[in-house]
Amino acid sequence: MTIEDIQAEIVDEFSMFDDWMQRYEYMIELGKSLPLIEEQYKTEDNIIKGCQSKVWVHAELEDDKLVFTADSDAIITKGIIAILIRAFSGQKPKDIIEADTDFIDEIGLKEHLSPTRANGLVSMIKQLKLYAVAYQTQLS
């Protein structure tokens, strides 16, 4: 599936909920199913700055695709990163760089998109894209 397809799928899932509480409960569930980063990668270097909670992200190239794993000490943050990883993991770096993130708005998490928000969703997106840029240069 392309990033766009996955994002559409996520938007579809979230459209079933009629209030924020269900959306958050779902996000918390997603957080619990996040593909966890291996302990060895939970380093200071892998922490994303700009989050009130700690978020670690690790990226690895498998063939020409980038695979992300992550963890956070806060479950809602984990849910958010799980959604991002679902959309971006297993994709080509080039596609990740070019992908837009409007779907966050569509699933009702717009308030988390503000750059001043302590959860650092914006920093997370930036970090995933930075990894993609770094690996893209390796590939070419």
Add this chain to the structure above:
Amino acid sequence: MQDTALDIQTIRKDFPILSREVYGRPLVYLDNAATSQTPRQVLDVIVDYYSRYNANIHRGVHALSQEATDAYELARKKIQLHFNIGSTKEIIFTSGTTHSINLVANGFSSILKAGDEVLVSAMEHHSNIVPWQMLCERTGAILKVIPMSQDGELLMDNYRELLSGNTRLVFCNHVSNALGTINPIKEIIDEAHKVGAAVLVDGAQSAAHIRADLQELNVDFYTVSAHKMCGPTGIGILYGKEEWLQKLPPYQGGGEMIAEVTFEKTTYADLPHKFEAGTPNIAGGIAFGAAIDYLNNIGFDAIEAYENELLEYATASLLAIDGLKIYGTSKRKTSVISFNLEGIHPYDVGTILDKLGIAVRTGHHCAQPIMDFFGIPGTIRASFSFYNTKEEVDTLVAGVIKAREMLL
């Protein structure tokens, strides 16, 4: 009816913001330790200033400038009376506590020598740590920490042991923003004076709850931020004993703070203007005076009694929740409750509470050393003001229970 002398419902009508909604729910504002809300009586003063007599002060011959100067200096007078300060010369208008502390720390650069010691309490806000660390770097002075107990009370025996003939300065908050502890500052000041050390008390968190008598405390420096006591942001004071303020060199140079300027030499203005370079926050100063009037009209005794009632009620209600732990259990506290739910990150709880319209603070509250002491990433902090109600406490408790259900 409230079971208190204060008519809270009438008081609440003074605060326009309290009737707004967030996410379609009535706002429950429990982040008063970060900043308090502003009553119409204070807002009106700001609008009136800009509508009727906005002018630069201390320099104009014209009527508006005179009116503005009078109003600004009247505010200083109100502050003097409120804190029982000996002279208005000892009140420097600043942008707030952070500015006040930096002013003093900067001044001590020319007084401290390598090997001098300064003591800081273990429960300070970063504002009352970092400027002193910078001072120590500049001068070679040594920073030592007065430890605290698990309850969040300073260990006074350790404090007495730390004091010596080398101690020059002690800085401590009157009330801890992260724990709510009311520190025994009278004792801290008296002990420091015995060894000839000066004391700066950070009054940012106390000013809205406790009316400090600065002459009786015999404190050397005291700092206040107006925005934590129903005043506007960007204004506060540094109180300093005259002898100290005479000794300290000016902080910033500019207009207003000079007596005479030639290219060869400048002489400085008298106190307090020596430390007030540039056009100040005139509207803010005047509104600060109005905020003090507002609080005194309600009365600090009534405020303290009612806030204690809220604190007790909220503490008991929150402790009834499974796995809830309160940080800061000193016997003497202001209406601040820092807590965590076992196995849940404070940020998650704050996020859910936010969606329920409840404003609390989460994180380290600019006091990372306290969080390190307890070995936690942060806390959820609910801080109550006299305009909060028991119903709002109930909403908070229901919100925390809901958050726990969702997050566990």
